[in-house]
Amino acid sequence: MTEVPEPEIETETTPPTPMMRVPVKWEPRPYQHELWEALCKGKLRADVAAHRRWGKDEVALHWAAWAVQDRPGGYWHLLPQAAQGRKAIWDAVNPHTGLRRIEEAFGEHLSPTFHDSEMKVTFANGSTWQVLGSDNHDSLMGASVVGVVFSEWSLAHPESWAYIRPILLENQGWALFLWTPRGRNHATQAFESRQNDEEWFTLRASAANTEVFTPEQLERERRELVAELGSEAEGRAKFASEYLVDFDAAAPGAYYAEALSEAREAGRVANVPVDPALTVDTAWDLGIDDYTAIWYFQQTGREIRVVDYYETHGVGLDTVVREAIAAKPYLWGVHHLPHDVMVREFTTGRSRYDALGGMGLSRIVVGSRADPEERVNAARLMIPMCWFDKGRCAAGLERLSAYRKRWNRATHSYAGPLHDGASHGADAFGEFALNRRGVVAARPAAARRGVRPETQSWMG
Secondary structure, eight states: OBOOOOOOOOBTTBOOOOOOSSOBSOOOOGGGHHHHHHHHTTOOEEEEEEOTTSOHHHHHHHHHHHHHHHSOSEEEEEESSHHHHIIIIISOBOTTTOSBHHHHHSOGGGOOEEETTTTEEEOTTSOEEEEEEGGGGGGGTTOOOSEEEEETGGGSOTHHHHHHHHHHHHHTOEEEEEEOOOSSSHHHHHHHHHTTOTTEEEEEEOGGGSSSSOHHHHHHHHHHHHHHHTOHHHHHHHHHHHTTOOTTSOOTTBSSHHHHHHHHHTTOEEOOOOOTTSOEEEEEEOOSSSEEEEEEEEEETTEEEEEEEEEEESOOHHHHHIIIIITSOOOEEEEEEOGGGGOBOTTTOOBHHHHHHHTTOOSEEEOOOOOHHHHHHHHHHHGGGEEEETTTTHHHHHHHHHOBEEEETTTTEEEEEOOSTTHHHHHHHHHHHHHHHHHHHHSOHHHHTTOOOSOOOOOO
16 A cells, blocks of 8 residues: 655645545556646646546546545536546446446545446545536536546537636636647647646646657557558547647548648748738628637638638627627628528528628628538638638637548448537638639629728627
């Protein structure tokens, strides 16, 4: 048995280390010590991007076992979906011992009671620990917890943290983010911003710097991934993401990663000023209970300047128009809307096309229904002609980079676009790529020369 180390001598700058009241049959692996010590010294925020088999959830389980007895309260272990939590955490068995991992972590000394239907553990001192899905974050509102683990954070709904953060702030609770990269998305962006924040502990752990795999094993994994995916580029990208923790590696099945990488290498992701003499065209993907995404383009010859990107969630059309159109100092051209903007609501009999027109949005072009692959192909052909403003389009570029194919578990193959947070921005971009040519050809000569279009009024 290994006793948890005694607390360090306390000074004005050293927070007290929590005491384990009983010995445990576990200790962190050498490369996990840095994280464990940071938590023991009172760090309330930790973000760990680590390779597969690093032992991320194992550390989280044993830290929770320490926490539930050190401070009675509620604790959550969140996976992107509850079903994933049952498989990866609740039912997971340690192959070395044959025991469930939660039973190893929450030993008899804690007097645990396991509630299978709720994936919940209650303890003699009143503490609770539960596996939940962060996708259902709305239902977590109103609860009072003092410790939360976000496992597979790169695949989780990014707004889940926004919902839970105020609870932990009020309770002076801790949050632990554990993940492996899935392209450049909310997880990588948050990690990079937290690296310079003294309130956060951050760790980026590549398999090349731990002893989990030998160099020979890693090379074999790389070769097998290339063979399994049938593409050198995709195999290398998945290996770089899963094992080398490369934030810039393309997500598996990513549609535009290679084209965007070429754009960056060619210097076409840069500072792209808005030319006041050129009209700005927009392309929209409208969400009701989902994201609304809008891209802003200027065209001159064959060159396409992607000058801005807007995204929001859970707001009405009036707010979208006010923020995305009325507040922008641009000379407006054509607004590309998807085909479903014409669908009339059952209760009002009006479509969103009617609503936008009533708000003063003119020169609307509605695209026809198209196969998603048509939009993808059009976007692939357009990206080599594009210059992206790296600042204003940063969030949109992340969406394009993360847009990927859906993996079909039954057929073990990719099966069309995955509908997630990235798909809305990608669909809007593809909408413009698919429909821009006909609109450019039909646009009045005055608009092509940059003459201000007809006066528009905006709901303020």
